[in-house]
Amino acid sequence: MRTSHADRSARTRTALLESAARGLSRYGYGNLVLDQVAKDAGYTRGALYHQFKDKQDLVLAVWEWVIDTWRAEVEEFVGQESEPVAALLTLARGHALFCRRDVARMAIALRVEFSGQDHPVGDVVERSYALLTDTCRLLIEAGRDNGSIPPGPPVDVLASAYIGALEGTVIALAGRAPHDELLAARVAAGVLGLTHDPRTEAPQ
Structure with a gap:
């Protein structure tokens, strides 16, 4: 069965987005080379420019794709938890699994690179x-x-600490499955002040 032009275009776009996400995680925005993004995805520079007008357009599309994927693979399951601690630990484990795509550093790299700047x-x-x-x-x-x-630090402070600790853990443990998932949950529990939770234990 022959694939349609729309299907081929969608596959090309997804491959380029995944390649750019990996590149952003490794090199950041300023050092992202579009020729390399296209090459790593298995396409030409022309194919990339057929999909995206420039680097900014590509990176904004990457961010939208990453957020949409994260919502489907992580946030959806967080929302199914009825207890707040279970939801927070599910978020930690899910984020660790999501970052196995080799995109763990992308968000923090972009945040640091554009800190204090007015940029889309x-x-x-x-x-x-x-x-x-x-x-x-x-x-x-x-x-x-x-x-x-x-009880402990103010809630807004604790929320920021939770996110920072989780990001740091998945970045440090990139490529070290299954320890990344387990230790992400343990770090999250520690920041929250949980002394013991069976959901942070390794399976027997």
Whole structure:
């Protein structure tokens, strides 16, 4: 069965987005070379420019694709948890699994690179971080309210620490499955002040 032009174009676009995401994770925005992105995806520079008008257009599309994929593979399962601690640990484990795509450093690289700048890429990255922080803050508040998360630092501070610790862990443990998933959950539990949770133990 022959594939349609639309199907081929969609496959090309996805391959280029995945390649660019890996490149951003490794090199950041300024050092991302579009020729290399196309080559690593198995396409020509012309194919890339047929899909995207320039680097900024490509990176904005990459960010949208990464966020949409993260929501489908991580956030959806977080939302299925009825308890806030379970949701936060599910987020930690899911994020570790998601970052096995070799995109673990992409978000933090872009955030640091565009810090303090007025730039479309930096702006969309900061908006995404704000939404994630707010999600974590609400879950921590709910955990404090039901007694599953102990008192401690202000909720907004704890939410930022949770995200920072999780990012640092998955970056440091990139390529070290299955320890990345387990230790991401343990780090998250530690930041939240949980003394012991069976969901952070290795399977027997």
